[in-house]
Amino acid sequence: MLRCEGLTKSFDGVQALVNVHLHFPESGIAAIIGPNGAGKTTLLHVLTGFLRSDAGRCFLGEREITRLASHRIARLGVARTFQDLRLILQVPVLENVLLARPEQQGERLLPALLRFGLRAEEEENREEALRLLRFVGLEAKAYELAGTLSYGQQKLLTLACCLATGAKILLLDEPVAGVHPEMVMHILGLLRQLWQAGKLVVFIEHDLAVVREVAERVIVMDEGKIIAEGPPHEILEQPEIIEAYLA
Amino acid sequence: MDYVLHIAVLIGIYTTLSVSLDLLVGHTGLLSLAHAAFYGLGAYTSALFAVQLGAPFPVGVLAGMVMAALVSLIVSLPSLRLHEDYFVIATFGFQMIIFSIFNNWIELSRGPLGIPGIPQPVILGWAVQSHFEFVFLSTLLASFAFLVVGLITTSPFGRVLRAIREDEVFAQAMGKNTVRFKITAFAVSAMLAASAGSLYAHYVTYIDPTSFTVMESILVISMVIIGGAGSLWGPMVGAIVLVMLPEALRFLGLPSSIAANLRQIVYGVLLVVMMMIRPGGLMGRYGFGR
Numbered sequence: 001m002l003r004c005e006g007l008t009k010s011f012d013g014v015q016a017l018v019n020v021h022l023h024f025p026e027s028g029i030a031a032i033i034g035p036n037g038a039g040k041t042t043l044l045h046v047l048t049g050f051l052r053s054d055a056g057r058c059f060l061g062e063r064e065i066t067r068l069a070s071h072r073i074a075r076l077g078v079a080r081t082f083q084d085l086r087l088i089l090q091v092p093v094l095e096n097v098l099l100a101r102p103e104q105q106g107e108r109l110l111p112a113l114l115r116f117g118l119r120a121e122e123e124e125n126r127e128e129a130l131r132l133l134r135f136v137g138l139e140a141k142a143y144e145l146a147g148t149l150s151y152g153q154q155k156l157l158t159l160a161c162c163l164a165t166g167a168k169i170l171l172l173d174e175p176v177a178g179v180h181p182e183m184v185m186h187i188l189g190l191l192r193q194l195w196q197a198g199k200l201v202v203f204i205e206h207d208l209a210v211v212r213e214v215a216e217r218v219i220v221m222d223e224g225k226i227i228a229e230g231p232p233h234e235i236l237e238q239p240e241i242i243e244a245y246l247a
Numbered sequence: 248m249d250y251v252l253h254i255a256v257l258i259g260i261y262t263t264l265s266v267s268l269d270l271l272v273g274h275t276g277l278l279s280l281a282h283a284a285f286y287g288l289g290a291y292t293s294a295l296f297a298v299q300l301g302a303p304f305p306v307g308v309l310a311g312m313v314m315a316a317l318v319s320l321i322v323s324l325p326s327l328r329l330h331e332d333y334f335v336i337a338t339f340g341f342q343m344i345i346f347s348i349f350n351n352w353i354e355l356s357r358g359p360l361g362i363p364g365i366p367q368p369v370i371l372g373w374a375v376q377s378h379f380e381f382v383f384l385s386t387l388l389a390s391f392a393f394l395v396v397g398l399i400t401t402s403p404f405g406r407v408l409r410a411i412r413e414d415e416v417f418a419q420a421m422g423k424n425t426v427r428f429k430i431t432a433f434a435v436s437a438m439l440a441a442s443a444g445s446l447y448a449h450y451v452t453y454i455d456p457t458s459f460t461v462m463e464s465i466l467v468i469s470m471v472i473i474g475g476a477g478s479l480w481g482p483m484v485g486a487i488v489l490v491m492l493p494e495a496l497r498f499l500g501l502p503s504s505i506a507a508n509l510r511q512i513v514y515g516v517l518l519v520v521m522m523m524i525r526p527g528g529l530m531g532r533y534g535f536g537r
Contacts, residue, residue, distance in 0.1 A: 074422035086417035106403030
């Protein structure tokens, strides 16, 4: 479903991505691992249009998305989170999720001014947003400011926002890093449920135990290249991978 | 009495300006130094429509607003893709260009001589002449600006503007075409400023370029910041304070050369003091200098 061919990107001569080929199925759960600076986040940025690659192409199904603006890629059903959590901390949790709802008439100037049929639409979006907050376990916090949430709860909120866009594909940059163990289990449980519900979940992770726990496929990156790819029980046993990873 | 009513008219005009600028500064997080340019575009367009073409006031106002919206695209299309700081500089440059056009396109604007003899407004047979009627008209205009900005900021459209202010990348990742929202907000803000300019031109019946300098832009920004950016009522409070302040200073009976300078000094001191003791403005919820 989501695939890229020959992605290459360098920053001031430093190669962040070197000829990266990837192909993800319609549904699945995959982890991208690799040492710092391996190009994992750069790959996510390029796939979602936040960075332009120097060469190579990306496709969503048959559709080429290589040069599309990030918001258009998001509208095509690819949602992502950021390592440095990006949220609107100064507004309530619910408003963050409402923002993410797609195709809102009220986001056009004239309907916003004339208020025609806005209430019904807003009510619908509110219900859907609350449903998603219930799914991630933040319903009780819906009316509190996003800034008052714990770090782990903020990660849950970014997940709810991604889901609110209606995305089929979720690209998550370290969804459980820095979160206490109980919350890790909760988030991993959610990711598994999303996979079972037919979504494609791709996440960057450093903790190999986490990767073993949920991923059905592992992509190992180092120095901008994909050095191995396959089921975790095969890949994570290879001594050279472990070595590259720990180096 | 006329003096008090005159102040009330000015408060209406400046409230329109500050509320419309706050749509950018407070609600979207875009600092524009070009508000006086759009104010002037409205004033000049409707003045020329009235003086040269004999067009009725409402036609002139609409023409001014359309003109401001179109010209706002010339600024926003290239510069809203820029980063915040560069956007400020782009609007500053644009303000200077528009001022130069007012000042130098003699055939059209008569340059520094200005345009005299602008007729007072007639709206559907209602001739606005007395100060009292002008107070009514300018209050109406300010209420309109208030309503437009209020409706926008409480709608899903406003939700996206807030998201752009706080974290534009997040808004993009959530599928929002942030450039479209910024261009629209910029155009709406410019149109409201232009309508204030039209009223000003037909109220004082004479305009020249010195009313539309970058200092005027800064005055309106000061109103927004002192009143409280992003708070709807704040800009109005700011407009009231900064319109009344020089009038209050007038009663000190200082010679005009000192009074004019003193006014600038008081603005400056007021801004600095506000930044220190109440960075969110008098009515503000959010600090301006995040």
